[in-house]
Amino acid sequence: MKIILKTEELAEACEIFARHDYVAVDTEFLRETTFWPQLCLIQLSGPDLDAIVDPLAPGIDLAPFFKLMADASVTKVFHAARQDIEIIFNRGGLIPHPIFDTQVAAMVCGFGDSASYDTLVQRIVNVQLDKSSRFTDWSHRPLSEKQLDYAIADVTHLKDVYLHLKGELEREGRTEWLAEEMSVLESRETYDLHPDDAWQRLRMRVRKPIELAILKNIAAWREREARSRDVPRGRVLKDDAVFEIAQQQPKDTEALARLRTIPKGYERSQNGAAILGAVNAALAIPKADLPRIPRSGSAPEGSGAAVEMLKVLLKLIAEKNGVASKIIASGDDLDAIASKGEEAEVAALHGWRRELFGEPALKLIQGEMALRFVNRKVDVVEFSLAAE
Template sequence: MMNTGYIKDQTTLEKICVYLSGCTYIAIDTEFIRERYYYSRLGIIQVASEEVCTIIDAQEVKDLSCFFDLLINPSITKVFHSCKEDVSIFYSLFQKVPGPIFDTQIAAALTGYEEQMSYGKLVKSITGVNLGKNETYTNWLQRPLTDKQIQYALDDVHYLPDVYFHLVKLLKEMGRYEWALEEFERLEEEENYHPKEIESQFKMLNSNNIRGKTRNILIALLIWREEKARHFDRIRKDIVKDEALITIARKCPSSLQELKLIPGLFPKFIKQYGEELLEVIKKGKQQKKSIKIPQKIREIPEGATSLLTAFIKKKASEENIAQGIIARKDDIEKFISHYLYGTKSDTTLMKGWRKEFIAKELEQIINGEVAIKFSPGNKQISLLRIRE
């Protein structure tokens, strides 16, 4: 593989993109900073293919459109390891999801490697190469990057093609290549990358048992904070902390003097945003209908989730597949809720390869058609059909 170095000018980027446009795959990784900002700041993009392994300096090259054209080229497979953060950054920049995607972390889980296996561990397992971790906490926006930082970044894609081809071979040998394509298609759905900041904070409302007008006020405050964080490109707690918002919603202050009594609100903040906050509180109070929050799954009978989890673990071990990629706890609970209460469910257990792979057996357990039997002698779990 040819190392073309470090791209920091438009002309070189365009030349590399012309070459890459003729490739069948591109291995991609990104390095970014997100700790202090609302939007992740892209530092560099690492790219590898048949004869190229290079870094694109996203701080120096301002027009990445020719590279974006490659990301959405349907003839080129985009190979990532644990792609969601990388794809999220590209989506925020270009408002489209790269594709087609091949995620080596998912492919590894489907072929018997552990779930959510790190890139370094997977490279070691497949190629025998130990990757360094010394530059993990690099500030990828700082320039110039050192030779060690550049080499660390290049290593993140240098071995990715080898991993990719190995996993494709395994998937096809195990008859699971179509399973992988199904998983990758889900990664390419745009809704995965739409902002869901307010929805993700509903858990905070439920955990604090906030209801009625107090809940409406808090949601109005969350929306206000989200807009400020987005506008100033700062993390939410830099605007105002969760605890302060909850206290404001509960105390429902109606004057600047009352706002000053809220712990965590500093005089400078109140001077700058006090009147604005009071208006937000007022609108929240005037909300006639209670703002809906996604409902929790209906209560599951004690032990039911553990019972199905035990069987899924057994099946995963027998079939040489990571347990977590078959189903997570919330998928199992949705599955149980659907069969016990007729709840509409979008659980992955009722779709695609999982439906054929395991759903029928889980349904038989729930319906009482079979029981799970544990044999102390060989320490094995098996299904025992129940006679009527």
């Protein structure tokens, strides 16, 4: 294992990694006190080299690492890649390509819903990982040998997991299934959330268009403020305060001061003035231009029973094909199919999911397919057979 503290060492290591068609990647980071994750370690492993990069080393330039991440000839292997890619996107301005997420691949290969790295290493490599350093403060220096060993194990075994799952996908003819999933992880929109869309992170607790307009303005202001100060959103304003402001609609400092969720004196601060500006800007919107409250609409009669049948069908298909049900269709997918049928805009009616589950699901709710209980097992039959 090589510990990399200098740019020159990093460039040499990345040249070695680039000679092969894959590299296993992991990161360690902290984000409890910041908006942007603080990158503390980068672990890399390939056929010829295992290395830990210290991004906190004085003077180190991560440009060679970002160049490797952008090299289209090298597959970047992650486990549960989203947060790692978010860090690379924020620090390097790029999204690694191509990528292979072993957690997603494991779901496609029948290892259950969202299998952990520890579970896959145990089941595939037959190694029990030491978890005692899991809650390390990775920003602390120096790191112990035990901590470094723990960190590098996140990529050394990842190579074996990757090769096994890659082989499984090829044998089952499911390589393209994974490619569809990776396209979402490689999309810039997955990580580049616009502040004006920050309200979508919040659980909907407003009932009127004017409340939603205020909620959107306050959430966007909080997002920009948290980013500029590099602090968690809750340090700027708690979620409960965002909702109370939207519902109570304070127009001046006195009204803002009366809110239960606003700290004493906050109304006289620069943030208080910004909040009041956001509220009053929303209140000035003409009624006809106010945003509509997102509504799912009332479910058609009988759709509840249809959802229950779809759940049974999903379980049958998932078990038969050795694919985690979670990756085939979500509960929201089932609700939408039961209510809207072919018109449902859900992932389960597109790509490989449609072939595997979407088409049978549509046949089931259209009465062209039936479920029956035979010999203590639930089975699926075409309508013509069921009618007999």
